[in-house]
Amino acid sequence: MTRFLKLVNFELGRFMKIYLALIGITIISQIAGVIIKSNSYISRANEAIYEDLVPKEEFFATEGLMSVLQVTRSLWFMGPIALCIAALIFYIFFIWYRDWFGKNTFIYRLLMLPTARIQIFLSKGVSILLMVFGFVAIQLMLLPIESVILKWIVPLDYRIDMTAGEIIQNSYLQTLIPSTFIEFVLYYGAGIMAVFIIFTAILFERSFRLKGVLLGAIFVGMTVLVFFSPILIMEIMQTYYLYPIEIFILEIILGLMLISVSIWTSHFLLKKKIAV
Amino acid sequence: MIEVKNISKKYGRKKVLNGVSFTANKGEITSLIGINGVGKTTILNAIMALTPVNSGEILINNEKINKASYEKITFIPDAITMLPQMTIAEAMQFMQDFYESWNQERATELLGFFKLKGSDKISSLSKGNTAKVNLLLGLALDVDFLLMDEPFSGIDIFSREQIAEVFTSHLIEDRGVIITTHEINDIEHLIDKVILLDEGTVIKEFNTEEVRENEGKSVIDVMREVYRT
Amino acid sequence: MRYWKIISITIISILAIGAFYIQSALAENNFPDFTFTIKSGDEEAVENLMLQGSYYGEGEKGQNVTIQTTGTAYSNNNSLLDLINPYYINPKIKRLQKEYRGFMRGKENNIAPFYEDEKLLVYADVDWGSMINDQDFTFDIEVLEKESGETEAFELEVPEKNKYDYIYVENVQMADEELKVITRQSVKRKNQNEFHVYRFDVSAQKLISDDLIASYQEENDTGWSYTDLISSSNTSGEENKYIAFVKTILEDVQGEGGEIYSEEVAKELVTYNLETKQMKSTELPDEINGESHNAVLIGKMVYFGQDSEAGGELIAYNIDSEEIDSNQTIDLLSKEQEDFGLLMKIHEGKMYVANLFSDRDTNGGIAVIELDTGEIVYEGFINVENLKTAPPGYELFLNEIMVQ
Numbered sequence: 001m002t003r004f005l006k007l008v009n010f011e012l013g014r015f016m017k018i019y020l021a022l023i024g025i026t027i028i029s030q031i032a033g034v035i036i037k038s039n040s041y042i043s044r045a046n047e048a049i050y051e052d053l054v055p056k057e058e059f060f061a062t063e064g065l066m067s068v069l070q071v072t073r074s075l076w077f078m079g080p081i082a083l084c085i086a087a088l089i090f091y092i093f094f095i096w097y098r099d100w101f102g103k104n105t106f107i108y109r110l111l112m113l114p115t116a117r118i119q120i121f122l123s124k125g126v127s128i129l130l131m132v133f134g135f136v137a138i139q140l141m142l143l144p145i146e147s148v149i150l151k152w153i154v155p156l157d158y159r160i161d162m163t164a165g166e167i168i169q170n171s172y173l174q175t176l177i178p179s180t181f182i183e184f185v186l187y188y189g190a191g192i193m194a195v196f197i198i199f200t201a202i203l204f205e206r207s208f209r210l211k212g213v214l215l216g217a218i219f220v221g222m223t224v225l226v227f228f229s230p231i232l233i234m235e236i237m238q239t240y241y242l243y244p245i246e247i248f249i250l251e252i253i254l255g256l257m258l259i260s261v262s263i264w265t266s267h268f269l270l271k272k273k274i275a276v
Numbered sequence: 277m278i279e280v281k282n283i284s285k286k287y288g289r290k291k292v293l294n295g296v297s298f299t300a301n302k303g304e305i306t307s308l309i310g311i312n313g314v315g316k317t318t319i320l321n322a323i324m325a326l327t328p329v330n331s332g333e334i335l336i337n338n339e340k341i342n343k344a345s346y347e348k349i350t351f352i353p354d355a356i357t358m359l360p361q362m363t364i365a366e367a368m369q370f371m372q373d374f375y376e377s378w379n380q381e382r383a384t385e386l387l388g389f390f391k392l393k394g395s396d397k398i399s400s401l402s403k404g405n406t407a408k409v410n411l412l413l414g415l416a417l418d419v420d421f422l423l424m425d426e427p428f429s430g431i432d433i434f435s436r437e438q439i440a441e442v443f444t445s446h447l448i449e450d451r452g453v454i455i456t457t458h459e460i461n462d463i464e465h466l467i468d469k470v471i472l473l474d475e476g477t478v479i480k481e482f483n484t485e486e487v488r489e490n491e492g493k494s495v496i497d498v499m500r501e502v503y504r505t
Numbered sequence: 506m507r508y509w510k511i512i513s514i515t516i517i518s519i520l521a522i523g524a525f526y527i528q529s530a531l532a533e534n535n536f537p538d539f540t541f542t543i544k545s546g547d548e549e550a551v552e553n554l555m556l557q558g559s560y561y562g563e564g565e566k567g568q569n570v571t572i573q574t575t576g577t578a579y580s581n582n583n584s585l586l587d588l589i590n591p592y593y594i595n596p597k598i599k600r601l602q603k604e605y606r607g608f609m610r611g612k613e614n615n616i617a618p619f620y621e622d623e624k625l626l627v628y629a630d631v632d633w634g635s636m637i638n639d640q641d642f643t644f645d646i647e648v649l650e651k652e653s654g655e656t657e658a659f660e661l662e663v664p665e666k667n668k669y670d671y672i673y674v675e676n677v678q679m680a681d682e683e684l685k686v687i688t689r690q691s692v693k694r695k696n697q698n699e700f701h702v703y704r705f706d707v708s709a710q711k712l713i714s715d716d717l718i719a720s721y722q723e724e725n726d727t728g729w730s731y732t733d734l735i736s737s738s739n740t741s742g743e744e745n746k747y748i749a750f751v752k753t754i755l756e757d758v759q760g761e762g763g764e765i766y767s768e769e770v771a772k773e774l775v776t777y778n779l780e781t782k783q784m785k786s787t788e789l790p791d792e793i794n795g796e797s798h799n800a801v802l803i804g805k806m807v808y809f810g811q812d813s814e815a816g817g818e819l820i821a822y823n824i825d826s827e828e829i830d831s832n833q834t835i836d837l838l839s840k841e842q843e844d845f846g847l848l849m850k851i852h853e854g855k856m857y858v859a860n861l862f863s864d865r866d867t868n869g870g871i872a873v874i875e876l877d878t879g880e881i882v883y884e885g886f887i888n889v890e891n892l893k894t895a896p897p898g899y900e901l902f903l904n905e906i907m908v909q
Contacts, residue, residue, distance in 0.1 A: 003373075003374060006373050009511040012514065103360070105353060105356075106359055108357040109358065112357075113375075114343050114347045115374070130514045130518065133518035137517045137521035164525065169565075180530075181530065183585050184522070237635050238632075238634065239635075241610060241611040242611075276326040276327060
């Protein structure tokens with residue numbers, strides 16, 4: 001177990017510089033966004049109300065009140081999030097291929113560790129997951145800070161104060177941070193499943209190379225088909241035999257099953273088929 | 277004892293190994309010799325389960341390789357197995373973290389012997405020093421068997437001498453070593469057993485001492501005979 | 506600290522994500538609780554009332570809201586959990602699913618193909634076939650005997666099934682082993698709608714008759730028309746004597762700017778006597794101009810709910826005498842919101858009326874009227890329980906009245 005945690009720590013360390021840089025970009029960009037959007041709102045309000053003599057109510061009716069929500073719709077806010085997501089998606093692949101590429105052949109070392117090889121697979125998966133959670137956590141901590149900064153800049157009657165929860169529920173963040181913990185577990189559980197399935201596909205490629213690309217694609221296709229089979233079958237047959245709750249439970253079972261299949265297949269590939 | 281039993285390996289249609297069998301004993305230095313591309317590296321990879329074979333079996337101390345085996349047998353490939361951004365000390369720390377058989381004392385000793393600095397980054401090292409670090413990381417493990425892939429290739433003469441020195445030292449002592457090389461000169465006098473390979477098969481297997489005493493031939497003499505015919 | 510990476514990421518994640526979800530679980534949702542404030546009448550009348558709509562906080566996205574006397578429930582329409590237990594499922598379907606889980610399996614959220622009395626629960630729908638075999642129309646009939654739990658199920662092909670584009674079951678009635686299924690279907694390539702009554706002998710599992718009761722050209726040279734079946738309340742247990750439709754006729758009119766628009770020119774009430782199989786078509790008096798989906802048929806009476814200048818209006822129309830029997834006005838409901846109008850529902854002998862819109866300045870009104878007597882049994886308002894919980898600019902739009 002300690003070896004596994006060491007492996008996770010090690011995997012995290014290999015991406016840490018870029019990871020911290022991404023966090024830095026997110027913090028700077030989002031806070032800059034709050035400051036810029038707040039100031040431009042205030043100057044628009046001043047111009048309209050004091051120069052063009054538009055009544056306050058009318059200005060609010062057309063422009064709305066200022067809140068963090070207005071910032072969340074801007075590139076300042078969503079841009080770094082998109083960047084982080086893109087970086088992590090890229091890293092899902094790169095976390096494997098970097099061990100094969102270049103002059104160093106770190107994969108030799110990893111495969112020769114006196115631990116079950118599936119731990120390599122799991123440690124890479126857990127690292128990705130932890131990095132995702134880290135981003136989510138940073139965003140959750142940033143939101144109250146951003147609210148405070150907005151309060152400093154925008155006077156009380158020009159703004160709506162919102163809690164982190166309210167901001168999330170009214171913005172795109174909702175898809176990343178669902179409103180209940182059960183959903184959080186389900187969303188990210190599905191995410192782990194997807195990451196593991198992609199990992200397995202990568203291992204197919206690493207084991208059988210060109211032929212493996214096809215096998216990997218077939219594996220991904222099959223898992224997608226199996227996962228959505230209850231819904232697909234019902235849509236094709238046009239009979240909705242199962243109650244939503246039953247479909248839901250069935251999907252959870254299928255998801256857990258696919259995670260097991262993915263881990264088992266990867267275990268087999270790493271043990272018997274992998275080539276440096 | 278490492279037993280390689282009738283292993284075959286294909287890359288696509290090309291047969292790289294075709295029924296290779298040999299044994300390597302503890303306390304002996306066994307050399308796999310052959311011109312480049314005859315599958316020497318593939319054999320070492322196969323022993324370490326770093327590449328699958330199509331048929332045949334490999335036993336290490338009568339067991340198929342498993343995770344515990346990696347505390348008993350190690351492989352020093354011809355490229356460094358550590359990340360280039362690590363320092364030598366970090367690489368040593370990594371080994372200590374994961375291997376129970378890591379011998380820190382010996383590692384420190386080797387560091388001094390090779391005149392390496394722990395704070396140096398692997399990526400900044402010369403080719404010779406990189407090879408030494410690679411060797412150090414393998415030699416500092418208290419393992420029964422040590423596999424080395426072309427430890428002398430592309431390295432300056434002084435580094436070569438230093439590495440060759442290792443073979444006569446207590447660092448090798450009673451371990452079993454399998455070494456692949458096509459430059460036999462540096463270590464000819466050290467080798468106990470030679471396995472000559474050609475086109476994926478073992479064409480001759482002999483004990484250097486026997487050949488020297490009975491037939492008065494050096495390893496190179498035998499090689500000449502075999503490869504010229 | 507060699508393991509700072511794994512330790513710090515784990516701790517930060519657990520603390521931040523944990524704190525967020527603990528906080529959002531502990532915090533009451535930030536949305537206001539709505540209550541029904543009675544002005545006159547009997548509070549019991551709204552006990553089973555369920556209003557559904559959307560709530561908009563200031564600058565916020567809409568939330569689905571369900572208001573009952575027992576409390577206000579919000580649900581986020583993107584939530585996964587809403588998919589599992591959808592808020593929009595008809596309460597009657599919900600009850601049936603709870604009581605007859607096996608029988609209700611695979612049946613959609615549509616009350617029309619069901620008939621229920623004390624002894625029987627009947628389902629008669631037209632199955633459209635699978636995605637592969639489209640428009641393979643079959644009657645799918647299932648009768649559950651409540652006491653024994655036995656189900657009799659059979660399928661029959663729809664006669665002349667290739668003639669139709671779609672077939673909807675509008676109503677199902679059952680009496681003395683005879684099942685009547687009233688359908689609306691469109692004829693292929695003809696732009697024509699038909700209403701049929703199919704009669705089945707359930708014990709013999711046979712179709713007895715297929716009666717075309719009405720056929721409508723939807724479009725003609727001068728305009729177009731649409732026909733709605735008036736829903737009939739079949740909870741009384743008595744068999745309905747009539748089926749009734751409202752046909753709305755529209756004519757193309759050229760406006761001053763040359764643009765063409767449709768104008769309602771007449772409303773006809775079409776009745777079909779199930780016993781005598783006779784059709785009767787009469788023009789409705791001008792007073793009746795509301796949406797026909799707010800109408801309900803009980804025995805020989807058709808009750809129309811509609812907006813009026815005073816607020817809401819309930820008109821009782823007698824099919825036999827072809828006259829308006831009574832006309833009840835509800836003038837309490839907020840009149841300031843002509844744009845938004847009223848929501849109505851007739852259920853078990855009562856009409857429920859509510860304003861579509863509420864905000865801080867104009868509380869939406871609710872009224873309940875007894876159909877037989879025309880008596881207003883309840884009048885009240887939708888209020889925010891604690892005004893502090895609702896932002897000044899909140900808006901509430903209702904879209905459905907349901908009675909459980």
